[in-house]
Amino acid sequence: MKRSPFLRLGIGAALISLVATAGCTRKSDNEAATASTGKGPDQVKVALIPGGAHPYFQPWKTAAADVKTEFKLGDATFNETSGWDQTKQNDVVKSLAAQGYNAFGIFGVAPENINSTFEDLKRQGFPVASLASCPAGDVNKADFCLSTDVEEAAYKATKAAIETIGGKGNLAHLTGNKVDSNTQRRIAGVEKAVGETGGQVKIIQVVTDIDTDLQTAQKAVADLLAAKGSEITAIVNTAYNPAVASAEGVKQAKLPIKVIAIDDDKTILDGIKDGSVAGTVLQNPVGQATVGSYGLMKLAGGCTMADAGVIVDSGSFVVTKANVDSYETDRKAKTAELRQAFDSQYLTCR
């Protein structure tokens, strides 16, 4: 302990030298702001950054490699190390910027304050897209938001569920993080569809916070089926892990419950083929990554948004046994359509 005054001196000296080397100019902000425009595709380095590891984002990884060759980008990377922590995600974003990535497609961990991250990047002159989720509230500070309209997707899923049970019965709704504004919109979408039945269909249970991992979801589904299995006629899932868990759980329990799932995990697709899953609502992760990267590349090349902060629905598709083999065609068509819409409608290029 005696020597620590010397160490303090050392730290002080280190700080002073840092001060001396860091310098003080205000120019760098302007430099960065002007540097963003007029880049050729080979100068654009796109970073796709989900909120953390989740099966939904796995298609982004291949999409990043594909857009790099298709659009002849300088580079395109996929970084899932944010660990569902906004602070870590901000750090990941800054680290990528320091390595020369200059266009960002981000799924924000916290929709409530992701706008400040977007603002931060915009201040430095980088084009930013909010992918797969839009900021909470009415303002989107990213150049554009390309995401599933989650309320619409939940509405479609519930409509499909109501149809399969003949317009009458009890629903359970399984979803993700309750304090996430997207979850609130999903709940609203389910309620809207149920409201339209005029009391014929009731929601008897909404289970939230079970999308963290498959084990949590499996346990919640087992509990739900044990407690209310005989009353429930259909389960609507608006999150990935509960969807997989309820497809398995209902099949194992041999209950006559209709399951509407989300996304296209193999378990779910097999369930649709063998009839244990009534249907699923697909989102468009590949479209989000490719069209998002396309938009970012155009923005870096000098285009501007016709309507800054515009929110674009990347599409959702109801898949049942009837179209289980052909849905990929619809999804590709939607992606192509989105890309055209960016050229003709959302972007203004000189």
Place this chain on the structure above:
Amino acid sequence: MPLWANPRVGLVVLLVLLVALFSTIRPAFLDTRLTLTPLQSDISVYLVIGLAQMSVLSLGHMNMAVGRMAATSAFAMGLVHHTLGAGLLVSLFTGLVVGAGLGALAGLIISRTGVNSFVVTLAMDFALVGLITILYTGVVDGVAFPTMPAGMEALRFDTFADYCAGEICGPRIPLVAPFALAAALLTGLLFRWSRVGREILMTGSSPRAAELSGIPTRGRVVQAHALSGLLAALAGFLLAANNGAFSAGIGDGFLLPSFLAPVLGGTLLAGGAVSVLGTVLGATLTQVIYKGLNLLQFQLDRLQLYIGLVLLAALSLDRARHVLAGRREAAP
């Protein structure tokens, strides 16, 4: 103890080596605007949360609720601004009072009931998790306050380089850094020079001996926990400034780093000895490792593996040095 056996020296050497390594592999590590300035903001937050844990480690206690104390205080700061339109200083002050109050409450329960601090603060953490969700949904119907007091933007984006006296501007040090430095200096002064601080350390070293020498040990326990709560609140404030909102998620990632910084720096888990300088170095080291590995673009599993390995190596080196120093002293 010889100089080389001082754990702080080991940390400085490790730090210098890592900085040299990272900046050789990735010159972007020395980019002031994108790496060094954000790094200092991060260190500021984790230094203060490390100090919060250190304050109770001085007693041989733990504060498992540091994260939630930070979140509750951040809620209080947001609330006084949101409902009463309070400015930056009033909000900050309210938050600090709430944090200190929560800490004092934990300390009071521990000292009155004699229940282990781990259990008390863990229970408090659980209770506060629920409370925070209820409070946020009740007040703002979401998980974050939509506005922040004037001046928080400046704390978030500005560095001293944005403030010039004539031609001379400050260095590129973020405005949040002085908060953390002040906290470190004051905590250091408290434990080194003040009577209260020394008595807290004595209580940590041997509660019975302290009691018998006339130290009001119960009071000291409450004070140390109150200090921990206060510092947790400050860390919550700094994180809110860095992230751009008072939100329910503040403090989620505080628990492990809060132990890492002081323990790496040589603070004993058993109590009775603290090192503020060590905590500064510990916080800096962990953030430098994190930043460096991030820049090297490791994928998720590898990133965690290497962070674990580097920290394990740091702790083992520390232990080896300690044992060697002990042998040397024992030798005739």
